[in-house]
Amino acid sequence: MGLLEGKVVLVTGGGRGVGRGIALEAARHGAKVVVNDLGGSVTGEGEDQRVADQVVDVIKSRGGEAAASYDSVADHEGAKGIVDTAIERFGRLDVLVNNAGVLRDRMMFSMSPEDFDTVLKVHLYGAWNTMNHASAYWRAESKDGRQPSGSIINTVSSAGLQGQASQINYGAAKAGIAAMTIIASLELSRYGVRANCIGPGGFTRMVGQARADIEVKNPEDYTEFNAMNPANSAPAVVWLASDDSKPVTGQVLRMVGNSLCVYEPWRMGEEFYSTDAEGNPTQWDPAQVGHILGRYVFRTANPGIDAQRRK
Numbered sequence: 001m002g003l004l005e006g007k008v009v010l011v012t013g014g015g016r017g018v019g020r021g022i023a024l025e026a027a028r029h030g031a032k033v034v035v036n037d038l039g040g041s042v043t044g045e046g047e048d049q050r051v052a053d054q055v056v057d058v059i060k061s062r063g064g065e066a067a068a069s070y071d072s073v074a075d076h077e078g079a080k081g082i083v084d085t086a087i088e089r090f091g092r093l094d095v096l097v098n099n100a101g102v103l104r105d106r107m108m109f110s111m112s113p114e115d116f117d118t119v120l121k122v123h124l125y126g127a128w129n130t131m132n133h134a135s136a137y138w139r140a141e142s143k144d145g146r147q148p149s150g151s152i153i154n155t156v157s158s159a160g161l162q163g164q165a166s167q168i169n170y171g172a173a174k175a176g177i178a179a180m181t182i183i184a185s186l187e188l189s190r191y192g193v194r195a196n197c198i199g200p201g202g203f204t205r206m207v208g209q210a211r212a213d214i215e216v217k218n219p220e221d222y223t224e225f226n227a228m229n230p231a232n233s234a235p236a237v238v239w240l241a242s243d244d245s246k247p248v249t250g251q252v253l254r255m256v257g258n259s260l261c262v263y264e265p266w267r268m269g270e271e272f273y274s275t276d277a278e279g280n281p282t283q284w285d286p287a288q289v290g291h292i293l294g295r296y297v298f299r300t301a302n303p304g305i306d307a308q309r310r311k
């Protein structure tokens with residue numbers, strides 16, 4: 001018996017790469033799957049319904065149940081259509097996996113406003129749009145006495161959590177998604193809905209944009225373990241989607257290759273106070289800031305340069 005028996009799982013960007021691996025693994029665990037994919041280029045142009053259809057066909061050929069959705073997550077009304085597809089085709093929605101993505105890498109001084117907007121629209125607004133509609137549905141279910149066991153799984157990246165030159169648009173979106181997830185976990189727990197993140201990895205066309213030397217394959221074409229299989233993070237998503245992880249919310253997991261870890265969230269470090277000789281609170285003096293941080297926190301005169309050297 002699979003971990004997702006009886007659940008309806010919606011995967012945005014489920015037609016290729018990481019999302020395709022999640023859609024197939026969810027179906028293998030007994031879920032009915034809505035495969036959403038606009039089918040556009042890696043930089044966000046065009047559309048092609050065959051991209052979602054192909055994954056639906058694979059799931060059906062294996063005896064599973066799946067439906068396609070072709071709307072763009074970047075469009076607020078489109079996102080309603082995506083959520084409604086699950087409810088209309090399978091009668092409910094239990095799991096929302098926000099995975100759809102595009103890339104437009106440039107150093108910030110060369111990036112156009114359109115490159116910035118396009119990436120934020122798909123990743124940050126895309127996750128917000130579907131969460132907005134799905135959370136309204138779950139809240140209404142809860143108020144009608146049908147307490148959901150809902151799970152949102154959003155997709156992040158080290159580019160947002162650790163930083164990556166040339167990805168100021170993508171990194172801002174991914175860091176924003178992590179923050180939205182933590183807030184969603186706080187707002188939705190009373191309605192029986194959890195929200196967590198996954199940081200995936202693998203050779204997909206997105207990675208192929210930066211590296212010409214890689215081979216991009218569909219997850220189901222790997223016949224044995226390969227550290228670059230984009231489906232390697234799917235087990236973490238299936239677990240987060242399942243009732244086995246019910247106490248887990250507001251967390252950011254990373255599963256790449258055969259490694260698993262949990263990101264530590266931003267937290268306040270040691271606090272210092274400026275006082276006069278009698279211990280009364282005073283405003284900080286700029287030179288004092290550098291002295292205190294250099295001596296007690298950075299323990300070096302060059303914290304920025306040292307941090308870049310360590311990278």
Ligand SMILES: NC(=O)c1ccc[n+]([C@@H]2O[C@H](COP(=O)([O-])OP(=O)(O)OC[C@H]3O[C@@H](n4cnc5c(N)ncnc54)[C@H](O)[C@@H]3O)[C@@H](O)[C@H]2O)c1
Pocket residue numbers: 012013014015016017018019036037038039040041042044051071072073074098099100101102122126155156157158199200201202203204205206207230
């Ligand atoms: N591949 C990696 O190493 C890696 C690392 C960290 C994070 N990620 C994240 O994983 C997710 C999947 O990326 P991938 O590497 O599989 O890329 P991919 O390009 O192979 O797949 C992304 C899919 O999203 C779809 N999509 C794009 N815009 C859409 C829209 N507006 N509406 C609906 N669908 C849309 C595309 O058509 C595509 O099929 C992304 O969120 C990405 O940022 C990937």
